Amino acid sequence: xTIKEIFDIKTIINKIKTSQAFxxxxxxxxxxxxxxxxxxxxxxxxxxxxxxxxxxxxxxxPYMDLVMVEKTIESPWYIPFGIVAFTIIQGLLNYMALxxxxxxxxxxxxxxKMSLYKKMLTFETSYFDKKKSGDIVFRFxxxxxxxxxxxxxxxxxxxxxxxxxxxxxxxxxxxxxxxALIATLVLGAAFLPLAxxxxxxxxxxKKSVSAGSAVITAYNETFAGNKTITSYNLSDxxxxxxxxxxxxxxxxxxxxxxxxxxxxxxxxxxxxxxxGLAIGYGSHLILTKQIxxxxxxSFITALIMLYTPVKNLGNNxxxxxxxxxxxxxxxxxxxxxxxxxxxxNSKSLNTFENSIRxxxxxxxxxxxxxxxxxxxxxxxxxxxxxxxxxxxxxxxTMVSLIPRFYDITSGSIKIDGVDIRDYKLFxxxxxxxxxxxxxxxxxGTIKENILLGKFDATDDEIYNALKMxxxxxxxxxxxxxxxTQIGERxxxxxxxxxxxxxxxxxxxxxxxxxxxxxxxxxxxxxxxxVVQKAIDNLMQDKTVFVIAHRLSTIQNAHRIAVIxxxxxxxxxxxxxxxxxxxxxxxxxxxxxxxKHPVGV
Numbered sequence: 001x002t003i004k005e006i007f008d009i010k011t012i013i014n015k016i017k018t019s020q021a022f023x024x025x026x027x028x029x030x031x032x033x034x035x036x037x038x039x040x041x042x043x044x045x046x047x048x049x050x051x052x053x054x055x056x057x058x059x060x061x062p063y064m065d066l067v068m069v070e071k072t073i074e075s076p077w078y079i080p081f082g083i084v085a086f087t088i089i090q091g092l093l094n095y096m097a098l099x100x101x102x103x104x105x106x107x108x109x110x111x112x113k114m115s116l117y118k119k120m121l122t123f124e125t126s127y128f129d130k131k132k133s134g135d136i137v138f139r140f141x142x143x144x145x146x147x148x149x150x151x152x153x154x155x156x157x158x159x160x161x162x163x164x165x166x167x168x169x170x171x172x173x174x175x176x177x178x179x180a181l182i183a184t185l186v187l188g189a190a191f192l193p194l195a196x197x198x199x200x201x202x203x204x205x206k207k208s209v210s211a212g213s214a215v216i217t218a219y220n221e222t223f224a225g226n227k228t229i230t231s232y233n234l235s236d237x238x239x240x241x242x243x244x245x246x247x248x249x250x251x252x253x254x255x256x257x258x259x260x261x262x263x264x265x266x267x268x269x270x271x272x273x274x275x276g277l278a279i280g281y282g283s284h285l286i287l288t289k290q291i292x293x294x295x296x297x298s299f300i301t302a303l304i305m306l307y308t309p310v311k312n313l314g315n316n317x318x319x320x321x322x323x324x325x326x327x328x329x330x331x332x333x334x335x336x337x338x339x340x341x342x343x344x345n346s347k348s349l350n351t352f353e354n355s356i357r358x359x360x361x362x363x364x365x366x367x368x369x370x371x372x373x374x375x376x377x378x379x380x381x382x383x384x385x386x387x388x389x390x391x392x393x394x395x396x397t398m399v400s401l402i403p404r405f406y407d408i409t410s411g412s413i414k415i416d417g418v419d420i421r422d423y424k425l426f427x428x429x430x431x432x433x434x435x436x437x438x439x440x441x442x443x444g445t446i447k448e449n450i451l452l453g454k455f456d457a458t459d460d461e462i463y464n465a466l467k468m469x470x471x472x473x474x475x476x477x478x479x480x481x482x483x484t485q486i487g488e489r490x491x492x493x494x495x496x497x498x499x500x501x502x503x504x505x506x507x508x509x510x511x512x513x514x515x516x517x518x519x520x521x522x523x524x525x526x527x528x529x530v531v532q533k534a535i536d537n538l539m540q541d542k543t544v545f546v547i548a549h550r551l552s553t554i555q556n557a558h559r560i561a562v563i564x565x566x567x568x569x570x571x572x573x574x575x576x577x578x579x580x581x582x583x584x585x586x587x588x589x590x591x592x593x594x595k596h597p598v599g600v
Contacts, residue, residue, distance in 0.1 A: 050163030134217030186274030386554035439502035441490030453509035
């Protein structure tokens with residue numbers, strides 16, 4: 001950089017505008033705007049907080065000159081009382097600033113978390129497939145806390161320190177411009193080590209975030225998998241795994257200390273040089289009567305007050321950088337565009353009239369590793385089609401494409417002749433009910449979980465759904481009935497009860513298209529029989545896609561599609577497929593029923 005560039009105001013302004021700090025803070029300003037008055041008031045209060053630092057240093061000049069040198073107390077008797085009074089004012093202002101910052105910070109943090117949560121709800125299933133629970137918690141919750149709290153704390157410190165420094169520098173020049181020049185040159189030198197510090201610690205900070213999220217993931221997995229850990233005697237293994245995670249966190253913390261903790265001691269040394277030079281040259285100025293003893297004491301006091309926060313700057317630098325990086329990560333998430341979203345001018349899907357058609361549908365989770373290959377299939381309204389085949393063949397993937405949990409790689413899926421990507425997502429999913437093998441129930445009551453299918457359902461609709469899902473008797477025998485708490489993920493219910501709550505939820509939604517993804521495969525025979533009756537009720541007058549390993553449950557389907565290694569290899573009724581010599585369906589059927597005939 002040339003001398004001209006150094007003093008070129010436009011160059012300086014452009015560098016500030018393009019600096020990462022400016023970009024970070026400018027991105028968060030819209031979140032500050034609704035609370036601008038209180039935020040501005042908090043900053044304004046910081047001005048006298050910093051400015052009052054100069055009062056103590058400035059008051060020492062007349063006090064020293066009159067009391068210590070001239071041995072008179074006629075004039076400055078009020079100075080000690082004034083110092084106490086100013087300190088009380090400064091303390092009250094500090095409290096007000098802290099209160100306002102906490103209030104504004106809490107509001108901004110909540111708004112930012114709300115934006116992140118709304119953003120998370122727009123992400124497609126594949127986004128969560130690639131993330132760990134700890135990563136999600138850290139990026140959508142912890143980063144918002146770090147960003148906002150760090151922002152406001154740093155801003156408060158910056159404003160108060162700025163005006164404190166300005167006022168103290170004025171005191172320095174008031175007492176001795178020669179000593180002030182020395183002090184400011186040393187101060188500038190103290191900031192030089194910060195120039196490349198961000199690059200030195202950037203990679204360690206990123207690894208620290210990953211390590212922190214790994215800790216959260218470990219807690220979540222232990223909570224969710226406690227039965228597996230107990231049944232397989234995995235306590236020792238999990239303990240060792242968690243110990244390794246903590247060792248990694250410890251190692252990264254030590255690396256951070258190694259890269260940053262030298263900063264404060266170095267600044268202590270630099271600052272002590274400045275104080276030493278000031279004392280040495282100041283003694284000369286006193287002896288030559290260029291300044292008074294009061295000037296010197298006032299100067300040294302101001303200098304120490306100016307240098308003290310600088311000496312501790314290294315300790316605060318990590319938190320500042322963590323705040324910057326948290327803001328970067330927050331807005332990286334907010335800037336991420338969901339892969340599955342509404343097109344411009346997307347169409348409404350009010351009713352399902354004719355058919356669902358797969359046309360040359362191909363899909364892959366990982367590039368160049370196809371899961372579905374040129375699937376062609378048409379399902380008429382009111383038809384029940386069963387998807388069967390070996391595990392991993394692509395059955396669940398195929399039905400997951402209809403509500404656009406994932407988007408196809410090529411080809412098209414059309415409802416009533418319109419590509420589903422041209423419909424509004426809300427409308428598309430409103431017309432589809434899905435019952436999974438392991439249905440997710442939310443913490444709360446049975447009623448709250450059922451009402452997720454239709455928030456404004458009447459009591460009659462709820463009890464009809466209970467009846468059709470064969471839950472009426474079970475609920476009536478509960479002390480709190482529909483208001484019974486079911487625990488997180490419905491842990492207080494049996495597998496069959498959870499399935500029937502999910503079926504009641506789907507029943508009350510009353511969508512014309514129903515997807516049953518192995519809804520009974522995890523149940524015992526008794527539970528399966530009851531759940532199957534509930535499913536039969538749900539399927540009435542609906543267009544149904546059903547996946548089942550137990551072929552006895554799908555023999556009455558209008559057609560059966562056999563999916564093998566991503567290909568649609570056979571299609572027809574049960575009777576038609578049984579006529580195919582060495583057919584895939586016939587082979588599967590005979591494997592299941594030679595040893596276990598139907599009805600046995």
